[in-house]
Amino acid sequence: MIDLKKDIKYIKGVGPNRATLLNKLGIYTLKDLITYFPREYEDRGNSKNISEIEDGQEALICAYPVGRMNEIKIRGNLTLCKLVVRDETATCQITWYNQPYLKNVFKQNIRYKFYGKVSKKYGKIEMQSPVYEEEQSNKNTGKIIPIYPLTYNLSQNVIRKIIENGLNEVSGKLEETLPKYILDEYKLYDYNTAIKEIHFPNSFANFNLAKKRLVFEELFSMQLALLSLKNKYEVKKTGIEFSKDVKMSEIIDTLPFKLTKAQLRVLEEIDKDMEDSKPMNRLLQGDVGSGKTVVALIAAYKAVKSGYQATIMAPTAILASQHLETFNDILKDSGIRCELLISGISKKKKENILSRLENGEIDILIGTHAILEENVKFNKLGLVVTDEQHRFGVRQRSAIALKGKNPDVLVMTATPIPRTLALILYGDLDISIIDELPPNRKKIETYAVTKGMEQRVNNFISKNIEEGRQCYVVCPLVEENDEIDAKSVMEIYENYKNNVFSNYRVEYLHGKMKSKEKEEIMENFKNGNIDILVSTTVIEVGVNVPNSNIMVIENAERFGLAQLHQLRGRVGRRRISIILYFEISW
């Protein structure tokens, strides 16, 4: 049997240096190597006549050198090698940069194959830095060649060779991963063939079959995993039946605002789940600002009034404190006791909370991951709400659910995914969707502008800050990067602080900072001690800074639509009309 866990450095052609580079690509073992799939393929199978090639195309030509290689030195360190080649139809000039060793490679009486990008200007045909080999050879041309994604300092040739070596080791010896009855029924390639053909397909038809098999396997295993999970939660366990006598309307009637139809519908679904003996496992999807927190609060109310405890787990301390404020505000006359558990609190306070929690003197515990710690024990946990939970964070979900006896679980997310996909992907959860925003919310004004408008944008920011508002600036990068042409946090921060907005309080925030630093900055921003906050996308979902009403997004083209939508949800969630700027380099 072959050892798929074999360290990559023992594969032929790798060694310690290349192993480090491969590790960067996430390749550690033989298995990782053979499942590092190509990004695309080049058809270097069929050669073309030079005269037929079009400008900008990548093409394979088959031609004889005409004359000798011409070596031209430009500036001290740059050498051009130029070679003219011809076939029956035309001539083509080939250029390589800084590869003087090519000088004596080509012989005039031998035909070579060249594959590269062609430019055609004023009838002159040129090819730059092509791969080449003698006509009879089939190493780099003459077939479909895989192109691998992101290879850093590994050239395509090197990684291709390493993968070929890896494939040779496993050739024909990989264990099948799908049962035969499935392979037969869906006419799928066996695993060995699929792996070989996905890297080095003999034809595009074979490639399609290999891809189909591997996609099938990947999606199928995910579906099986999801369904098994759902089964595990549903079938075996009996959960809590919360009291039918506790009506959600009791608390709804005291709210200072009206719930939307969508919120009411979702609450009805949750109410039904809670009264049922089957443990609830529900995903609550809703846009930023659609009112998920109040839904969680109402569910928690029902749990507590039925004699149980509830817990709300938020991804950050700031969000948790925000939730606590909301809860205390709405539940102040209900006699329900809420408490906050986050990692920053004093030992004494923590011990106090833990003992009261265990004695049942706390009804709703709101907090961060700190809630998961072993010494956090509930008296009678009935409802778990996790906020912004990552999909497949199943372990966490069960870790917290284990603190009670099959409590009901509600998972909230502000990242809407298309309905059709949600049903398939969230196979283990029932889904509720709040698809309506409260009516009093103003539409977020969104403008796409170019850098040419910078002055106007800056004036606008100043005007708002003068009125006491705050501004977010979001950039794609933390630091300047030569390879990526995009604005960085540090660049913008320096420029704002020292030039453009030197009279305002400018701060920065990014993911590489310590979490304590980050929380401090967010706290300061929230409290109005910062006018302009320049950050990467670390600004957390749902953080409520009501006074901020502008968000400038640099290089908006680098963000996905859903991400942009999430980001703009962070600017002021109530009261103020919201204006949002994009700066795009078209």
Add this chain to the structure above:
Amino acid sequence: MKVISSTNDGFVISEKDLELRGSGEFFGTKQHGIPEFKIANLFEDIGILKLVQGLAIQIIQKDPLLEKRENELLKKLVNDKFKDRIEI
């Protein structure tokens, strides 16, 4: 950019996003927490996705714990891929 400046509905945007970028990037960003696919693309491969979903439902209904001999490989497949995240 037209999409983002013309609507505030997250669902409309996510549909469009998926269509424009394909699922690789859509789910690759950790916001969804869905495992990154090595080769599948949820948008392009929606046909296969529907097919395997039907098949998976059939199999799990008949053999919830994947204990039958014919499904031995499937149990191994799921455990190998997801053992860090879930246990069957």
